[in-house]
Amino acid sequence: MSVPADASTEGLFFSSLNPLAPITIVLLHALMGSHLEWAHCWPKLSEYHLLIPDLPQHSRSRHVGPFSYLLSADLIAKIIRDHAHDGRAHVVGVSAGGYVALELVRRHPDTVLSAFVSGAAPLEDFWKSFNSQPKIAQIGLSVILHSPRSVMTKATGWAPELRNDELVKEMKRNNTARLYETGCREAQNWTRENLEEVGRRDKRIALVASRHEKVEHIQEMARVLGALGSDQGQKTRAFLVKDAIQAWNLQNPQLFARGIRAWAEKMPMPMDYEPLEGEAGANPRREVPSRGQSNRGPSSSK
Template sequence: MSGNQETLVDSHLPHLSINPEKQPTILLIHGAFDTKNTWDPIHPYLSEYHFLIPTLPGHDDSSTSPVIGELTLQTTSERLYQLVTAKAHNGQTHVVGHSFGANIALHFISHYTDQILSVFVSGTAGFYPSSMTPYGLWIDGILSYAMPRRLVEYLIDVDPRLWETSSFGNFRSLELCKAISNILMIPVEDEVLIPAVAQEELKKRQVRAIAVAATKKGVLPTNDNVERAKAVAQRLGGIAAEVPTMRHAFVIQDPELFARIVAAWIEGEVLPEGMHPSVKLILSGVSSWGVLRNQRNTYSPESWWHLRQPDHLFLDGFCW
């Protein structure tokens, strides 16, 4: 750990507070079966920000706390609200969620809009409702533990140096699998996850939202669902982006690229298509309040065309 990093455990979620003297604050929300340490590869590339990085209820050191409660959408969002209120600069934060953490982020930002500065979700997940889903997650954990590490690294393009931050091979209790499944089986369109009023509230506060899908396919189903990213963008009044050369485990596949895209979004700058030619924008349900900044640092509909040349730009329900 660096000298300006603290590990805090109290009545809040166990969390890391990194660069607390910097601002603004970014809240990083990890995926299923992961911990706050999942984000270790990311924050070194974003040293100019303050980070709050909690461990979600039911996971790792949060699972042993008698005061945190069970892993549900409501409980988790309440705990995130308490953490941001107490620890974030001005009680507000940019929100970044990955995978299961993206689903948690959607509920949190929809119910506590006054705390949100911007929204970045990658790899939002979803399961069809089934009583067998928790057992599928549990078996998947056993199989990933049994598979040779080198094979898993190859199949999901994970940098071997970042393996320890991944949830692959971690023990998964059936109880936790059930709690995670209950959340992931909630459709994007469900009012429980994202109330209909959320888009208007985010618009009123000029909160920009982006849903990212890493869509590289392989032997394993390691690609995110573009249509789901579009659906999320439409629900939030934001945009969707596709990264075809990255897999679902984007955070540990290319952490520098992930960090640079996050920074560009937070700062309202043009997304880094120049640094990685496969970052593609799928504009979905966008309104004029959500545009990015152009090269003159002003806002206009034309600034979208700085994102990507027309032959690489995918329009879907684009309107002003």
């Protein structure tokens, strides 16, 4: 299937890479990000056809909106049907992109082969309180984005050598009060009922927790999804990457990509992905370290 390197479907921009590869993976960025968020991941997934959109109201999809998980899922479903091989794809999402991936499973399960989601658990009370003051949080993000490089790197947790100035420029442009408030509201309104609907779609989903998330919440998500599944959904698994930040595709893209590949291929997960006990049917395999490979945290894998 031949797809232009950069294209748009009904106004939603996306980049298409490696179109001759037989399996399609969709990569969905975090709130305020852009497709450039994946620039250090996509070279490590060169054996896959990659579709990497800018979500509504973000960067080159800025004219599409208003941003919502529902609109995002509907537009991405169209991209998958029109451009993915066999009209289906493995879907990967971080933070807001993770919620959109789950919404895609809920609304358009026919387009999803599997999902790999990080940073998209239903919000606990602390984060609901934090999100109830989006203007303050948005101003804080603006201060970080306009800080000197060393300050910004320390505040975000991004690997210094992976800083992408074009991405930072796009994030500054995307960081509006309107979009931030909308994103916070969308996260607050995504409920357990939504999660249960996702479970009934019976899709295999990897839930990957960062150090900022409560393990119990990710375990409960996996339990709900696994219990409601009848086949593939029962293979849903939860993992913890201990040193990972929220948008850890910008912290350790190599480890992130290894997890994507393992999940898509139904192979053992990398050693840094610690299985969370207690989820339904949990007995995940993990890759055995080769000689000289240690079980290191994400900041040590380059």
